[in-house]
Amino acid sequence: MDKTLLISKIKDGTVIDHVKAGMSLKVLSILNITGRENLTVSVGMFVPSKRLGFKDVLKIEQRSLERSELDKIALIAPDASISIIRDYVVVEKFSVALEDRVIGIIKCSNHNCISNTKEPIRPEFFVKSRNPLVLECIYCDREMFESEVLASL
Amino acid sequence: MIKNRSIASIDDISEDEMIEIFDLTEKMLSALESQKKLTPMAGKIMATLFFEPSTRTRLSFESAMNRLGGDVIGFSDVKSSSVSKGETLADTIRMAESYSDIIVIRHPLEGAARLAAKFTAKPIVNAGDGSGQHPTQTLLDLFTIKKEIGRLEKLDITLVGDLKYGRTVHSLLIALARLNATVHLVSPPTLRIPHHVLSAVSEKIDVTESDDLSKVIRDTDVLYVTRIQKERFPDSEEYQKLIGSYSIDPDVVSRMKKTSIIMHPLPRVDEIRPEVDTLPQAKYFRQAFYGVPVRMALIMLLLGGEF
Ligand SMILES: Nc1ncnc2c1ncn2[C@@H]1O[C@H](COP(=O)(O)OP(=O)(O)OP(=O)(O)O)[C@@H](O)[C@H]1O
Ligand SMILES: [Mg+2]
Ligand SMILES: [Zn+2]
Numbered sequence: 001m002d003k004t005l006l007i008s009k010i011k012d013g014t015v016i017d018h019v020k021a022g023m024s025l026k027v028l029s030i031l032n033i034t035g036r037e038n039l040t041v042s043v044g045m046f047v048p049s050k051r052l053g054f055k056d057v058l059k060i061e062q063r064s065l066e067r068s069e070l071d072k073i074a075l076i077a078p079d080a081s082i083s084i085i086r087d088y089v090v091v092e093k094f095s096v097a098l099e100d101r102v103i104g105i106i107k108c109s110n111h112n113c114i115s116n117t118k119e120p121i122r123p124e125f126f127v128k129s130r131n132p133l134v135l136e137c138i139y140c141d142r143e144m145f146e147s148e149v150l151a152s153l
Numbered sequence: 154m155i156k157n158r159s160i161a162s163i164d165d166i167s168e169d170e171m172i173e174i175f176d177l178t179e180k181m182l183s184a185l186e187s188q189k190k191l192t193p194m195a196g197k198i199m200a201t202l203f204f205e206p207s208t209r210t211r212l213s214f215e216s217a218m219n220r221l222g223g224d225v226i227g228f229s230d231v232k233s234s235s236v237s238k239g240e241t242l243a244d245t246i247r248m249a250e251s252y253s254d255i256i257v258i259r260h261p262l263e264g265a266a267r268l269a270a271k272f273t274a275k276p277i278v279n280a281g282d283g284s285g286q287h288p289t290q291t292l293l294d295l296f297t298i299k300k301e302i303g304r305l306e307k308l309d310i311t312l313v314g315d316l317k318y319g320r321t322v323h324s325l326l327i328a329l330a331r332l333n334a335t336v337h338l339v340s341p342p343t344l345r346i347p348h349h350v351l352s353a354v355s356e357k358i359d360v361t362e363s364d365d366l367s368k369v370i371r372d373t374d375v376l377y378v379t380r381i382q383k384e385r386f387p388d389s390e391e392y393q394k395l396i397g398s399y400s401i402d403p404d405v406v407s408r409m410k411k412t413s414i415i416m417h418p419l420p421r422v423d424e425i426r427p428e429v430d431t432l433p434q435a436k437y438f439r440q441a442f443y444g445v446p447v448r449m450a451l452i453m454l455l456l457g458g459e460f
Contacts, residue, residue, distance in 0.1 A: 112283045114264040119241050121268060139264025140285055141162065142349055 007042045013061040015083040015090075016073065021046050023077050024056035030072045030153055031065070039063060052079060071105050072153055074098040076146075078130055100127055102135055106144075106152045113140040156457045159270035159277040163288040163328045170454075175296055177450035178443070180460065185220065185446055193458035194223030200253035201227030202245065203280070204260045209419060209441070210280050210290070214257050217448035221458065226252060246272045255456055258282075276455040284320045284347075290418060291324040293447040294377070295332075297440040301414045302374055311337040311369050313399060314379035314424060316346040321418045322379055323350045330354035337369040338362045341395055344381065366399065370408050376401070376434075378417045378424050402426040406434055416440050 019027055024043050028034075033041060040061040049055040056077075065073075065082065073080055074096035084092040104122035108115050115123045115137065125135035125144065133146040144152075155170050166174070184191055199218040203211050206229060215225045242265060249256050250273040258269050259280040266279030266286070281287045299305050310329060312322050316338055326346075329336055335358065338346050342364055354360060361369070370376070378401055386392040401415065406429055409415075417425060417437040429435050453460060 108264075110263060112261075112263050114242065114260070114262040114268045114282075117241075117262065119268055120243050121271065137264065139267045140283075141353075142263070143353070 007044075007059065009088050010040065010059050010061045010085055011088055013039075013059065013063055013085050014065055015085060016058040016060070016065075016077075017055070017081045017083065018049065018052060018079045019056040019058065019073075019077040020079065021052070021054040021056055024058055026076055026150060026153065027056075027058055027073055030076075031060070031063070031069055033060070033063075068105065070096050071102075075102065075105065075133065075149055076153065098127060098130060101125065101138075102127060106135075106149060108137045108140060108142060109144050109148045109152060110137065110140050110142040113137060113142065115139045155454050157274075157276055158455065159266070160288050160451070160455070161266040161270060161277065161279045161282075162286045163291045163324055164331075165288070166292075168331070171292070171295070174292060174447070174450050174454060175299060177453060177460070178296055178446045181220075181446035181449040181453075182443075190222075191220060191460075192222030193453060193460050194218060194221035194456065197223040197255070197456055197458075198253040199223060199225050199227075199452070200249045200256045201225060201229070201280075202249060202256060202258045202260075203227065203229035204231050204242075204258070204265075205281070206230075207259055207281070209444075210259065210287075211257075213441075213444040214278075214280065214289075214448055217445050217452055220445065221449055221452060223452075227257075242268060243272045246277075249273075250275050255452065278451070278455070281320055284318050284323065286327075287320045287324045289444075289448055289451060290321050291328050292451065293440065293444045294321075294325050294416065294418075295328060296443050296447050297416060297436060298375055298414070300443070301436050301439065302412070305332050308332065308334040308375060309337075309373050310334050310375040310377060311339060311366070311373040312377045312379070313339040313366055315344045315381045315385065316340040316379070317344040318382075318385070319379045319418075322346070322377070325377070326350060326354055330357040333358060335359045336361075337373065339366050339369065339399075340364065341381070341399070344385065366405070367408075370405065371410070373409070374413050376409065376413065376415045378415065378421075378437075380417075380420070380422055380424055396423050400424060400426060401429055403428050403432065406432050409434055 042059045044057040046054045078098045080096045083090045102125040124138045128134040128136045135144045218225050246269045255276050257278045257280050260282050263283035263285035265282045270277045414436045415434045
């Protein structure tokens with residue numbers, strides 16, 4: 001008996017591989033993919049991986065990613081690799097990058113923080129720790145942990 | 154050198170810079186005590202932007218600048234300022250920058266001083282931002298401890314009262330974490346220190362939390378008392394009951410070490426009985442008095458005055 005089941009290749013679109021296991025649904029929500037877009041999407045969850053132990057992987061037809069989406073994915077899946085597929089082949093491949101500062105992507109979880117008002121600035125955080133994720137607001141010093149970052153994405 | 158720097162948090166000041174500030178504070182103190190007239194800040198203007206009412210801190214800053222021969226402009230009533238017309242803090246700062254050499258700001262929102270510093274090259278001094286930081290209060294608290302206890306190292310310090318909302322306590326705690334102090338936090342359960350403040354220091358130093366002062370009172374070097382505000386309690390009977398169990402009276406003081414001190418950022422209401430004022434441990438009025446020379450020293454160093 002054949003023990004493998006192949007997911008059919010995508011013609012044009014994006015593969016998001018090496019996503020931290022458990023984060024694929026969050027990635028879909030960052031991309032605003034609800035399943036009602038008439039796009040072929042396959043999601044692999046908790047797939048064995050040499051590098052990560054286990055990983056999630058997403059394959060999305062007819063969709064490219066914007067800078068802001070990549071920045072958000074980097075926050076929750078810092079090891080993710082992105083492959084752009086054209087005519088069934090990988091034409092471009094790169095990793096997401098979590099910079100030392102996170103600017104304009106998420107809001108400070110402190111409601112009483114000046115960065116949540118109409119001042120002419122973007123919310124900004126130092127990356128204090130990558131694993132586990134800890135951000136620190138450059139304005140009010142409040143630390144944001146992964147659960148709060150996830151909630152605000 | 155802290156010349157031209159903005160001071161938003163006590164962490165913006167290094168150990169060496171703190172020593173420099175305290176050395177100059179000593180000189181300011183003797184100048185004040187000898188009633189010597191000083192003019193190193195003549196021709197300089199300090200703007201005090203108080204978006205939240207305060208008397209003590211504002212008067213202390215203004216007195217410090219006046220004692221140095223400088224001038225002061227500012228507001229302390231948001232209703233009469235352009236803020237009530239919806240101006241951003243960024244714009245208010247850009248305006249104040251062109252009128253002054255140094256800007257002191259108090260604001261109800263956390264991070265306001267850091268934001269202000271982004272919009273001017275002039276030094277900003279945080280005089281309290283929401284429940285965040287109050288670095289000059291912390292400087293004067295530390296100066297008081299240094300002066301009255303004789304050291305800043307190996308302190309056993311108890312912070313009692315409202316540890317939830319008090320920025321004075323949050324700011325001081327950050328400094329104590331750097332000084333390797335042993336800290337006891339004593340408060341009613343509803344007014345405990347916020348998790349995010351505690352988590353920032355609990356890895357660095359020994360911190361205990363409880364609602365019972367009697368356990369720690371005998372060994373503590375510094376008893377730092379803060380006000381429990383009536384407004385925090387919907388039920389005034391509950392407040393009365395509570396305030397009683399945290400009130401410092403001569404009986405409590407009799408259990409403290411002879412060499413220990415009692416501090417309070419003032420204004421004090423019922424937390425410390427007036428009978429305590431004349432006991433040798435009571436240092437809160439001394440502490441308030443140090444506010445002026447400490448701020449004089451800081452202004453001098455930020456603006457590079459010759460003394
Ligand atoms: N046409 C396609 N349709 C769907 N998925 C594809 C297609 N082409 C490549 N992929 C997937 O895109 C990712 C990157 O492709 P690549 O051929 O570089 O894989 P790889 O050798 O596993 O690389 P890596 O070191 O990133 O794991 C892989 O997850 C692969 O399965
Ligand atoms: Mg692979
Ligand atoms: Zn913030």
